[in-house]
Amino acid sequence: MIRLEDLTKIFQTPSGDITAADRINMDVPEGNICVLLGPSGCGKTTTMKMVNRLIEPTSGKIFIGGEDVTSKDPISLRRSIGYVIQQIGLFPNQTIEDNICAVPDLLGWDRKKSRTRAGELLEMVALDPATFLGRFPKELSGGQQQRVGVIRALAADPPVMLMDEPFGAIDPINREVIQDEFLRMQKEIKKTIMFVSHDIDEAVKMADKIAIFDAGQLIQYDSPDDLLAHPKNSFIADFVGGDRTLKRLRLIRVEDAMTKDPPRVTADDTLDKAVNLMEEHGHISIVMVGPKGRARGVVYLSDARGKKGKVGDSHDKLPVSVHVGEDLRTAVSSMFMHDEASLACVDSDGIYKGYVTQRGITHLLGATYRDQ
Amino acid sequence: METISFIIGNFGYIVELTVQHIAIVSVAVGLAIITGVPIGIAITQNQRAADIVLYTAAIIITIPSIALFGIMIPILSTIGQGIGYLPAVIAILLYSQLPIIRNTYTAIANVDPALREAARGMGMTSFQRLRKVEIPLAVPVIMAGVRTAVVMNIGVAAIAAYIGAGGLGTLISRGISQTDPRQLIAGALAVSILAITADFSLLWLQKRFTPRGLQSSKA
Amino acid sequence: MDNDIINADYTAGGKRLNPLRSGIDRLAGAIRLTDALQSNALASTARMIVLGLAFLAGVLAWSSGILPEILSLKDDVLYLLNQHLFMVAVSGGLALLVGLPLGILLSRPYMLKYAEALMQILNVGTTVPTLAILALSMSVLGIGTVPAIFGLFVATLLPIVRNAYAGCQAVAPHLIESATGMGMTPGQILRRVEIPNALFVMFAGIRTAFAINVGTVPLAFLIGAGGLGELIFQGIALNNFGMMLAGALPVALLAVLVDFVLSQAQFWLVPKGVNPLR
Numbered sequence: 001m002i003r004l005e006d007l008t009k010i011f012q013t014p015s016g017d018i019t020a021a022d023r024i025n026m027d028v029p030e031g032n033i034c035v036l037l038g039p040s041g042c043g044k045t046t047t048m049k050m051v052n053r054l055i056e057p058t059s060g061k062i063f064i065g066g067e068d069v070t071s072k073d074p075i076s077l078r079r080s081i082g083y084v085i086q087q088i089g090l091f092p093n094q095t096i097e098d099n100i101c102a103v104p105d106l107l108g109w110d111r112k113k114s115r116t117r118a119g120e121l122l123e124m125v126a127l128d129p130a131t132f133l134g135r136f137p138k139e140l141s142g143g144q145q146q147r148v149g150v151i152r153a154l155a156a157d158p159p160v161m162l163m164d165e166p167f168g169a170i171d172p173i174n175r176e177v178i179q180d181e182f183l184r185m186q187k188e189i190k191k192t193i194m195f196v197s198h199d200i201d202e203a204v205k206m207a208d209k210i211a212i213f214d215a216g217q218l219i220q221y222d223s224p225d226d227l228l229a230h231p232k233n234s235f236i237a238d239f240v241g242g243d244r245t246l247k248r249l250r251l252i253r254v255e256d257a258m259t260k261d262p263p264r265v266t267a268d269d270t271l272d273k274a275v276n277l278m279e280e281h282g283h284i285s286i287v288m289v290g291p292k293g294r295a296r297g298v299v300y301l302s303d304a305r306g307k308k309g310k311v312g313d314s315h316d317k318l319p320v321s322v323h324v325g326e327d328l329r330t331a332v333s334s335m336f337m338h339d340e341a342s343l344a345c346v347d348s349d350g351i352y353k354g355y356v357t358q359r360g361i362t363h364l365l366g367a368t369y370r371d372q
Numbered sequence: 373m374e375t376i377s378f379i380i381g382n383f384g385y386i387v388e389l390t391v392q393h394i395a396i397v398s399v400a401v402g403l404a405i406i407t408g409v410p411i412g413i414a415i416t417q418n419q420r421a422a423d424i425v426l427y428t429a430a431i432i433i434t435i436p437s438i439a440l441f442g443i444m445i446p447i448l449s450t451i452g453q454g455i456g457y458l459p460a461v462i463a464i465l466l467y468s469q470l471p472i473i474r475n476t477y478t479a480i481a482n483v484d485p486a487l488r489e490a491a492r493g494m495g496m497t498s499f500q501r502l503r504k505v506e507i508p509l510a511v512p513v514i515m516a517g518v519r520t521a522v523v524m525n526i527g528v529a530a531i532a533a534y535i536g537a538g539g540l541g542t543l544i545s546r547g548i549s550q551t552d553p554r555q556l557i558a559g560a561l562a563v564s565i566l567a568i569t570a571d572f573s574l575l576w577l578q579k580r581f582t583p584r585g586l587q588s589s590k591a
Numbered sequence: 592m593d594n595d596i597i598n599a600d601y602t603a604g605g606k607r608l609n610p611l612r613s614g615i616d617r618l619a620g621a622i623r624l625t626d627a628l629q630s631n632a633l634a635s636t637a638r639m640i641v642l643g644l645a646f647l648a649g650v651l652a653w654s655s656g657i658l659p660e661i662l663s664l665k666d667d668v669l670y671l672l673n674q675h676l677f678m679v680a681v682s683g684g685l686a687l688l689v690g691l692p693l694g695i696l697l698s699r700p701y702m703l704k705y706a707e708a709l710m711q712i713l714n715v716g717t718t719v720p721t722l723a724i725l726a727l728s729m730s731v732l733g734i735g736t737v738p739a740i741f742g743l744f745v746a747t748l749l750p751i752v753r754n755a756y757a758g759c760q761a762v763a764p765h766l767i768e769s770a771t772g773m774g775m776t777p778g779q780i781l782r783r784v785e786i787p788n789a790l791f792v793m794f795a796g797i798r799t800a801f802a803i804n805v806g807t808v809p810l811a812f813l814i815g816a817g818g819l820g821e822l823i824f825q826g827i828a829l830n831n832f833g834m835m836l837a838g839a840l841p842v843a844l845l846a847v848l849v850d851f852v853l854s855q856a857q858f859w860l861v862p863k864g865v866n867p868l869r
Binding site for chain 1: 763765766768769770771772773774775776779783784787788790862863864865
């Protein structure tokens, strides 16, 4: 959707030329969030601002949806691209309604329609239109202003959005909330987004693809997992951090890591059967399920061996379980917290779906390194 | 050319008028400091009083000086002082109130509450707080108000020549009535230079009065 | 440049302003502050005080026989008032027409080099007493209405240019970036973003300028342009209190009225989101 070809920017300064972006080549697929990441002065912002021509490229080409926009009229180009900046830049002289409708108004859209849409957009970010449409930016909190900043960029429904550290000025707790909210929204709207950040955790969380810049050059452009697993050089390895493998835990959902259709017992089964099943699979515990398949308890091999009777009479309480939709970081954290080597995975109804083990996770994360 | 020779020829006289001019302004602004600063401090205690005082002072400052003279002369003539030095000083005194009261008020009211808290915490009485913390911090701001008052009132004092108060306005008024461009230009230049000089020297003074710890590094 | 602590007086009106300022500019700050104080209760209290004073003055004037004297000058007052208002309107109007565009023009990035230097000159210019400006105007252009209006125009122009410039300069760069990024043309940015956000500061300059203008118009009589100053100066020369007051009272009222009208305009015309008074 967004394709950069040999995009280059050279700034002429009194102390000589500075190459801010050096022959950048990248392709952001439609519907992806691509995070441009790197230390300050690395060229990520320059690269992004060349896309809507806030900075004119020195050479190279930019294609949006196949169209070469390098020679397009910058004004109409910008109207077709959503733009969000860190300082938000809501116009203090205009109401929230007029702010949201800024681009539709520039495009000469029907005022009534765009006003209706402004209300709908506010609802998308959980702000009550009746309360907020008539307010002025100074009457909103920082987090509310940032939400309005994002939906203002969405107002004219542009296929492409550029976001320059959009959540950078928000306190850490609210930032998480807004990021989650934005990701939920993105699932519906599926915009192609170029997102500048200097925060690796934010990048890993938000990105479908990450582009890491240094000194004006695009060093590595990969999916977050590949980037964390296979940093191309020591600069990237340092930048993503020594705990980069732990960061990958965030990228993998329990569902994708768990062993599916695990052995299980019911309350009516004998302990013998439970022991046999465990030994057959090499497990040290087995989950007991209820009549509908809900995880109800656990039987440990050490307790059951040599005992007679029903599982229902001598099982233990299930210490903890994890939802299949969570990421592995949450699962691992639960295991550590409860000193468990494995964790039962359940869906929203509590149905037992599978299990993850510490060994299994280690194995999974390590797989990508063994392949080499 | 003629103007220059006029200035050289009447240099002593011009200096004399300048001194008169400065005297009127300094006496009046001096009195304004004595009255305005306490008022400015006092009204920090009561928002409503502050509103009324500042509002009144702002109305006074909008009244054109020659109109103020025109209103004051009939009143002051009841005590035989209708024209001359006194109405000029009173007018300048009144005009100076707004910048001085306002700046004092703003400066004291804007003292960082944390400083006030710290001073209270170490056991200062409210008078000690005023003397050791609030006023020292306010002095540069008050000085800025004084500077405003002085520069503005050098112009007012020039007009006061028409009510017989003397000063450099005398040259301008004579220059106009005698259609003598030499006096006219000499007077206009002298009073302008006086205002500009006062502005710069009071700015310098204002910086001197700013405690070292408050001076911005670029200054 | 002033120290930051000195600038504290500037924040009184609720908004921090440009670093370019000297005496008269502070006066603008003062006028701005009074706006902040215009709560309804206060305004009515102040109005009561003014009415009370006016009533007292009226009683005093009638008992001393001055009021009939003033009333006998009614025709002169009206004629001179006409001249007076003409000078205010022409010089003030011209100053607005020239000053606002000039200030905005100076705030354009490509003018920056010249703008700062020019502002320094304007700062010095605003300290020059208005009587001196009129006198210098007369020494160049002679006597009459034209030199008077020219002098008034110059005195009025300076604060307007300065505040229009400072107001535009003070518009946050990220607002401009936002506006550019969403595809506004430079003209749209100026109209929809820069001017509305600079308007409050611009208005402060306009109020200062008109306070100076209205205060200086009475002096125009001195260089042969008539106006209500004629009654005041003649009254002083003839020691005629009635004549003095017949000039001074309307001049004073006009000054208060003009400032009131402009303060209302400022209150209502500056968008709510950027108006510290609302």
